[in-house]
Amino acid sequence: MASEASKSPTEQPAHPQPPQAIAPYPPPYGAHYAPLPPGAYPPPFYTFAPIPDPNHDPNAAPNGAPPPQPYIMIPQPGMMPGMVYAYAPPPPGQVLPYPPYPAPPQVPTVAPRPKRKQVKMACTNCAAACKRCDDSRPCERCQKYGLGESCVDGQRKERKKGIKRGPYKRKAKSANGEGMGPSTSGPEGEASVVPTPYGAPPPEAYYPYYYPHPPYAPPPHDGQAHGEAAANGSAHPVPQTYFPLHPAVYPPYPPYGHPPPVPYAAPPAVISPPPPDANPKSPQAAESVSEAPSKSKKKTRAKAGEGAAKGKAAAGASDTNGVEPHDGAPNGYQATTGQSFELPGGGSGTDTGHMVSPV
């Protein structure tokens, strides 16, 4: 019972906390990718933003202008796994003033909810009442309602056998979902495109910006093969290059806790991110989409649990007590694109995290 009782609605599995050390690792100007010391932190989490190469990148410092500051990329609560965020870490105790990509905390769309856990077998009383049970017998709820003696496991039906199915459609399972033709044969007109792990395209050249971790990064825009990537198709994906806009073009963000001056608009196109996956549908969501042909829900609910405990024998019993998994979203993320939201400071943006200073 000590296993799952601890879920706080507002908390999420904490990212490994990095030493707040940006100073020791300033990537050299012109470097394409300056990773932190190997082994220091989990690679997907802590990486330096690349510094623009003035020879190739339009975002690099204008003539004579000083190079932009290196930004350490630190994951923030609410960020999607694998995403990196090009912005200096907030001071201790503070959070980023702007919504993370791709789903800002303001929108109720995506809350990092832990999966609901079920007991292997609910007792008959709980099952009948459609309430949460536990592994103990009598279960907590039955004890509460004085149903200890009738708290027994139900009996699972045996699953039907011999039911024929059509041919399976294979799912594309690759690290770079990009090029591959995903579920090729979609007879139902079902989604035929597998979304990238992060749904939306990586916005970049924004302040701040987010983008997928290297394996999903778009190719270099300057025609060069940055990083160790691109060369061979066989080796595993390698960090690609992304460049923060130069502050001279796009003023940096205000200090933490301060709202943005104005809504950030789209910047002049310097880099075109790859097209979004046209399929916002969660692979898992398919379940409830189609009409359930046979929902074995016919059962007549017997009186049990609260009902059986008639007469209020067990007072003060409320099954809403205790742990609430705090729903927010199905475990399958909805990869929506172009969804708008409100910025804390009164601005607005999209779930792509595009935010750019007006200049």
Place this chain on the structure above:
DNA sequence: CCAATCGGACACTAAAGTGT
């Protein structure tokens, strides 16, 4: 206000289908 009810989303997992 609170407990009981219950529709339906969600989780689990076994069976069917596929690949090697």
Place this chain on the structure above:
DNA sequence: CACTTTAGTGTCCGATTGGA
């Protein structure tokens, strides 16, 4: 035969209803 996909079945969330 290992692995993947599909879907049958159970769990239980959360909205609704009804009684005190």
